[in-house]
Amino acid sequence: MRILFCCTGTKAAPWLDGLRAALPGADIAEWVPGAPQADHAVVWAPPQQFLDEQPGLQALFNIGAGVDALLKLRLPPGALVVRLDDAGMSVQMAEYVCHAVIRHFREFDGYERDMAEGRWSYRKPRLRSEWPVGVLGLGVLGTRVAQALAQFEFPVHGWSRTPREVAGVTCHAGEAALPGFLAASRVLVNLLPLTPATENLLDRDTLGRLQPGGYLVNVARGAHLVEADLLALLDSGHLAGATIDVLREEPPPADHPFWRHPQITLTPHTSARTLREESIAQIAGKIRALGRGEPIAGIVDPSRGY
Ligand code: NAP
Ligand code: GLV
Numbered sequence: 304m305r306i307l308f309c310c311t312g313t314k315a316a317p318w319l320d321g322l323r324a325a326l327p328g329a330d331i332a333e334w335v336p337g338a339p340q341a342d343h344a345v346v347w348a349p350p351q352q353f354l355d356e357q358p359g360l361q362a363l364f365n366i367g368a369g370v371d372a373l374l375k376l377r378l379p380p381g382a383l384v385v386r387l388d389d390a391g392m393s394v395q396m397a398e399y400v401c402h403a404v405i406r407h408f409r410e411f412d413g414y415e416r417d418m419a420e421g422r423w424s425y426r427k428p429r430l431r432s433e434w435p436v437g438v439l440g441l442g443v444l445g446t447r448v449a450q451a452l453a454q455f456e457f458p459v460h461g462w463s464r465t466p467r468e469v470a471g472v473t474c475h476a477g478e479a480a481l482p483g484f485l486a487a488s489r490v491l492v493n494l495l496p497l498t499p500a501t502e503n504l505l506d507r508d509t510l511g512r513l514q515p516g517g518y519l520v521n522v523a524r525g526a527h528l529v530e531a532d533l534l535a536l537l538d539s540g541h542l543a544g545a546t547i548d549v550l551r552e553e554p555p556p557a558d559h560p561f562w563r564h565p566q567i568t569l570t571p572h573t574s575a576r577t578l579r580e581e582s583i584a585q586i587a588g589k590i591r592a593l594g595r596g597e598p599i600a601g602i603v604d605p606s607r608g609y
Pocket of ligand 2: 366367368369370575577
């Protein structure tokens, strides 16, 4: 069995070592133009040339959860696209989102400013019941995040394409249910995949439907958000703030308004990182399962876009 590694922006050596240790006997190499045909590939943002040169690939293992960039490319016919299925991401996402929501709800940013300015002051405790959180996307990451928020006793709503049941979460499904879901939410957490159906979903209309004083946490993809609409809703006071981990252009240009906006907390696409060891173990397990003819989790449906 031959496996090629083709991950733009990722140091190949530790991945190759890990994959070789996990799959002894497999011939595993970093892709170079003209490399012989492989059975499987481990990829992240591969060049189109790689995909064109490897028409016989049986599976492409994406070393991330989101496959939006990969699905924009011309893929080898018949190759399965397999996403990372948690692999240590969901706990990171849960801690990131809970941190963002609690920081805002408990006004820790205000306390940090007060302390820095030598002011020993108290704020009136907020009522959790007045801070319902809506989670867009109840997949691998959204479900874990919704459950983690419910543990802190926030009222939690979730929205998915097809009906889901998550303990402690009021679930809504389908386009027709979106306005009701938004109206029930004050904090909105985005964990949708980027697809033609979800691109630009976070705009003046949808964000404007959140309860007044709303807060946005975007941890999915930058292209979900119409950035100018967020700025307008912050200016109007309808939204109180946002935590933004993903942008349309990463890194954003030096003059991007999010860098220094007083109501925006910005992080560099780091809410849930790919963990090498967990990812290698998962990919190797799936390659072995495919070899035995067994089903695997995390196969992407290109017609759905996720
Ligand atoms: P997932 O398991 O595929 O779950 C996607 C969820 O979104 C599912 O609940 C799905 O509904 C729902 N959905 C998809 N299209 C929809 C639509 N048109 N209307 C309503 N709901 C829709 O994905 P995941 O693993 O949770 O990851 C979500 C995204 O997080 C990734 O695609 C990636 O972009 C992003 N991400 C970001 C980072 C970061 O560091 N910032 C890290 C990892 C992932 P169904 O349940 O009905 O299928
Ligand atoms: C990161 O953004 C991922 O999709 O894994």
